[in-house]
Amino acid sequence: MKFLPLIFANLFRKKLRTTLTIGSFAVALFLFGLLVVVRGAFNQGVDIAGADRLIVINKVSLIMPLPFSYRDRFLRIPGVKNVTYDTWFGGIYQEVSNFFPQFAIDPENQPLVFPELAVPADQWKTFVADRTGAIAGAGTAKRFGWKVGDRIPIKSTIFGNDTWEFNLDGIYKGTHEGDDETQFWFHDKFLDERRTFSKGTVGWYTVKLDSPDSAIAVAKAVDSMTANSPDETKTETEKAFALGFAKQMGNIELLILAIGSVVFFTLLLVTGNTMAISVRERIGELATLKAVGFADRFVLLMILGESLLIAIFGAVIGLGLCKLFTLRGDPTGGFLPYFHLSGATVLFGFVVAILVGLLAGILPASSAMRLRVVDALRRV
Amino acid sequence: MVKVDGSGGANSLIQARDLDKTFTRGGEVIDVLQGLNLDVAPGEFVAFMGPSGSGKSTLLNLLGGLDVPTRGSITVAGDEITHMSGGRLTDWRARHVGFIFQMYNLIPVLTAFQNVELPLLLTKLSKAERRSHVEATLAIVGLADRMRHYPRQLSGGQEQRVAIARAIVADPTFLLCDEPTGDLDRKSADEILDLLTRLSVEYNKTILMVTHDPAAAEHAKAVLHLNKGVLVEGMAPGAH
Numbered sequence: 001m002k003f004l005p006l007i008f009a010n011l012f013r014k015k016l017r018t019t020l021t022i023g024s025f026a027v028a029l030f031l032f033g034l035l036v037v038v039r040g041a042f043n044q045g046v047d048i049a050g051a052d053r054l055i056v057i058n059k060v061s062l063i064m065p066l067p068f069s070y071r072d073r074f075l076r077i078p079g080v081k082n083v084t085y086d087t088w089f090g091g092i093y094q095e096v097s098n099f100f101p102q103f104a105i106d107p108e109n110q111p112l113v114f115p116e117l118a119v120p121a122d123q124w125k126t127f128v129a130d131r132t133g134a135i136a137g138a139g140t141a142k143r144f145g146w147k148v149g150d151r152i153p154i155k156s157t158i159f160g161n162d163t164w165e166f167n168l169d170g171i172y173k174g175t176h177e178g179d180d181e182t183q184f185w186f187h188d189k190f191l192d193e194r195r196t197f198s199k200g201t202v203g204w205y206t207v208k209l210d211s212p213d214s215a216i217a218v219a220k221a222v223d224s225m226t227a228n229s230p231d232e233t234k235t236e237t238e239k240a241f242a243l244g245f246a247k248q249m250g251n252i253e254l255l256i257l258a259i260g261s262v263v264f265f266t267l268l269l270v271t272g273n274t275m276a277i278s279v280r281e282r283i284g285e286l287a288t289l290k291a292v293g294f295a296d297r298f299v300l301l302m303i304l305g306e307s308l309l310i311a312i313f314g315a316v317i318g319l320g321l322c323k324l325f326t327l328r329g330d331p332t333g334g335f336l337p338y339f340h341l342s343g344a345t346v347l348f349g350f351v352v353a354i355l356v357g358l359l360a361g362i363l364p365a366s367s368a369m370r371l372r373v374v375d376a377l378r379r380v
Numbered sequence: 381m382v383k384v385d386g387s388g389g390a391n392s393l394i395q396a397r398d399l400d401k402t403f404t405r406g407g408e409v410i411d412v413l414q415g416l417n418l419d420v421a422p423g424e425f426v427a428f429m430g431p432s433g434s435g436k437s438t439l440l441n442l443l444g445g446l447d448v449p450t451r452g453s454i455t456v457a458g459d460e461i462t463h464m465s466g467g468r469l470t471d472w473r474a475r476h477v478g479f480i481f482q483m484y485n486l487i488p489v490l491t492a493f494q495n496v497e498l499p500l501l502l503t504k505l506s507k508a509e510r511r512s513h514v515e516a517t518l519a520i521v522g523l524a525d526r527m528r529h530y531p532r533q534l535s536g537g538q539e540q541r542v543a544i545a546r547a548i549v550a551d552p553t554f555l556l557c558d559e560p561t562g563d564l565d566r567k568s569a570d571e572i573l574d575l576l577t578r579l580s581v582e583y584n585k586t587i588l589m590v591t592h593d594p595a596a597a598e599h600a601k602a603v604l605h606l607n608k609g610v611l612v613e614g615m616a617p618g619a620h
Contacts, residue, residue, distance in 0.1 A: 002501050009489040288485040291446060292546070293474020293502050295467060374447045377481070 003298075007305045014278070018310065021274045025314020025356075026321070028267045029349050033322030035256045036345045041336035042252050043242075051212040052081075053113065054219055055241040056205040059232040063088075065201035066231050074207055077221045079214030084109035085202035087191060091154035091164065093144070100140045102154060102184040103203075104191035113208045116175045117183075123148060123170025131190055134166035138173045139181035143329075146171075154184075159195040178338050206238070264356055271360035275307050279364040286368050287376030296369045303365035304358065311357025312350075319349050381421040382602040384611040388419020393554065393586055394443060395419050399452035401438055401609075412438045414609040416452070420554075425580040425587045427600035434606045436590040437558055443588060444477045444556045445469045457553050474502045478547030482559035484539040486531040492518065492542045493527040499550040517549040518542075521575060537568030544575060554586035555579070561596050573599040 012018055056074070058064035065087070074083045089102035107128050111119070119127070119135055127133040136146060146152065150168045155161070166186050174181050192199055209218055219235040226233040236244070279286070286299055323341050325331075330339040381388070388395060399416040402409055412435040420426055428436045441447040442454060445461050453462045456476060464472060478499075479485075486495045493514055500510045518524050521541040531539050540560060547555055557576065561569035577599045579585040589600060597603045605612045 002507070005494065006487075006490070006498075006501075009487075009494070013489045284483075284485060285487050288479075288481070288487070289498070290470070291444070291473065291479050291485075292499050293470055294498075295470045374441050377446075377485075 003302070007302055007309065010278075010282075010302070011306045011309055013282075017274060017277075021271055021310050022314045022317065024267055024270050025311055025353060026318035028263045029315045029318025029353055030322045030325075031263055031318075032260055032349055032352065033319050033341050033345060034325070035260055036348075037322070037326055037339055037341050038336065039252055039256050040340065040342070040345075041330075041338050051237070051239070052209045052215075053238040054207040054209065054215060054222070054235050055238050056207060056222055056233050056235045057241075058204075059223075059226075059234045062204065064231075065198050065203060066205065066233065068200045068202055070205065070226070070231075070233075071202075073225060074205060074222060077218055077225070079210050079218045079221075080207055081210050082109055082112050082208040083205055084113040084208075085188070085205045087188060087201075087203035088158075089154070089156070089186075089191070090158045091156050093152070093154050098144070100137075100143075100182045100184055102186070104188040105185045106188055110185070113206050116179055117172045118175050119170045119172040127169035130167055130169050131187060132166055133169040134184060134186040135170045135172055136168055136185075137181035137183045138171050140184060141168075141171045143182075152184075159191070159197075164194070178340070180338065207235075264352065268356050268360050271307065271310060271356065272363060274310075275303065275361050275364040278306070279303060279368045283371065283376045286371055287373045290371070290373045291377070299371070300365045300369035303368050304361045307361025307365070308354060308357045311353040311360075315350050315353035318353075319346050381419070382424055382426055382604065382613065383419040384417055384604060384613045386417035386419075388417075388421075391421060392419040393422040393424075393457055394588075395455040396443065397453050397455075399439075399442065399454070400450045401435065401442060401447075402450045412609055413442075413449070416609065416611055418604075418611060420586065420588065422586055423580065423584040425577070425585075425599070425601045426589065427597035427603045428588065428590045428606055428611075429592070429594075429597055429603060430606035432592075435609050436606050439606065440556050440558055440588065440590050444479060445473045474499065474550070476553040478550070478552040478555040480540070480543050480547050480555060480557040480560045482562040484531070484536075484543045484563075486539055486542055486546075488531050491528050491530055492523060492534065492545075495531070495542055496545045496549050498546060503550065513549055514545075517545045520548075521545045535568065536564050537571055540564060540568070540572050541575065544572070544579075548579065548583075548585065554588060557587060557589040557591075559590055559592065561591070561593060569593070569596065 056066070056070075058066050068085070071083050071085060074080055084106045087104040089104055091102050092098070093100070111124065123135070127135055134152060136152075141147070146168055148168055148170060152166045152168055153163045154166065155163045172181070188202065207218065207222065209215060215237055219237075222235045223233055289299060290296065319341075323346070326339055326341045330336050381392075386397060396416060396418040399413050399418075400411070401413040402411050404410070416439070428439065430436050438447070442449050443456075445464070449462060453460060455461070459472060459476075461469060461472060487498070490498075496514045496517055497510055500513055505513065515524065515527070518527055521544055523538060523541055523545065526534060526538060531542070534542065560576070561572050564572060573596055576587055576589070580587050580601070587600075589596070591597055
């Protein structure tokens with residue numbers, strides 16, 4: 001501790017240079033945090049996917065419907081515990097930018113297949129009995145200031161151009177971190193009554209399994225059952241489905257890895273250069289310290305300490321700003337509902353910053369350590 | 381007592397025997413010191429004079445453990461330093477040697493107080509003890525009222541006094557001064573030399589000083605002349 005004033009004094013001898021280097025770290029760590037947040041947002045479905053659920057979609061495309069009659073057939077397959085279904089509504093609430101996902105659901109089985117999305121019992125009871133009722137996720141309700149009892153008008157874009165009005169009967173909350181709280185549910189029967197085409201169909205099925213171990217067998221059985229029919233199916237685990245969905249956006253992982261690598265490598269060069277200049281311009285002082293009795297190892301640790309402090313200050317600022325940014329919630333208006341910087345990411349960011357700080361400081365520090373006092377004093 | 385013929389006794393604080401120092405530059409071998417002997421008793425104030433390149437600073441570097449001789453031995457207060465490892469030599473320097481340089485070599489980002497405190501950071505003294513040592517030492521050099529000043533806020537003479545305070549604060553066995561007045565005007569130089577004389581007379585400090593300045597050498601109790609790597613005893617200041 002008694003050496004800290006010496007390290008701090010050296011660190012801030014060139015305030016502008018140190019500030020700019022810390023700023024570079026801060027920008028890099030902010031970007032790193034943001035990239036991880038975006039990656040997390042894209043992979044949200046993957047992370048929270050139930051291991052005991054299968055998604056059954058039309059083999060041609062997700063947008064092609066499946067017959068409602070499949071449900072009973074799927075239920076007869078060994079290993080299937082329950083089956084529910086959803087249909088994408090794709091409506092607009094007030095403005096296009098107010099995006100949130102709306103699904104026509106099967107009220108009877110939805111809570112059994114997705115128990116993690118919890119609705120208070122009395123609200124669910126009201127919803128089941130209300131043909132034009134709806135349930136909104138807590139995130140969406142908060143976003144638009146909705147409360148139970150509100151009338152929600154949503155303009156249809158797929159099933160005609162008129163506005164559908166729903167009674168907000170309840171608000172669901174996720175029971176796990178990362179659960180999607182942006183959805184809007186209403187009765188499948190209401191959709192089926194009002195639409196003029198594709199009656200008797202659903203968007204996709206979600207099959208709840210007795211055990212995750214039966215996933216492969218059940219998926220094969222479902223697809224075999226529908227083979228050579230007009231509506232063949234493609235069945236995969238919920239995780240694989242979510243992963244495939246995320247990959248439609250491109251290889252986010254690779255993109256993030258590439259950007260992150262370039263940013264940190266540049267940071268390594270910038271900081272390494274700063275530390276090298278810092279050492280070079282005070283060779284006489286380092287020699288004096290050694291002459292006074294400071295060991296070579298102390299000089300090494302002092303320079304590394306300076307480099308590490310730059311990294312830590314930068315990380316605190318960068319990750320702190322990123323955290324503040326994410327606290328404001330999804331900046332895309334609903335496309336990235338899970339926009340959250342986790343503690344693990346912050347910790348990982350710190351570890352990366354410290355590693356970069358150490359790597360950037362190691363060469364200048366070791367050259368300072370090897371400095372011969374006599375040679376250095378001759379240069380002063 | 382200062383001897384250069386190797387006849388010094390066991391009561392010598394500093395004892396150099398058959399000291400050779402050779403440098404190789406561009407394939408050419410340069411003998412800087414040749415078979416040099418030196419004995420310095422405790423409390424002596426010795427001035428080394430000689431032309432540029434005569435080996436004065438090299439001798440100081442060897443005696444201060446900053447460099448190692450090509451041949452010969454150096455013993456200080458019973459410690460043979462010639463064969464010490466780098467780490468041990470660093471520890472030894474911290475305990476036994478106070479350096480005073482021509483260009484002061486203060487750390488510009490530290491205050492006078494912090495500069496003087498530096499050697500004490502290597503000891504086990506508490507913060508309060510360090511503070512009292514530093515304050516007392518700065519009072520000795522007449523800078524008690526300049527403790528919070530940075531080197532850039534001090535005159536050259538004041539900077540050198542801070543450097544002297546840094547050199548003596550840990551109470552080293554001896555002081556090595558390399559042209560301590562070389563960068564100062566006459567008045568400031570005299571003040572520094574008076575201070576060194578006081579340290580020698582009042583505090584019985586052993587001081588070895590390299591200088592070109594005959595007026596500076598006059599403050600020493602003994603003056604040695606170094607020429608072509610050989611020490612000559614008793615030459616009067618200004619004789620070269």
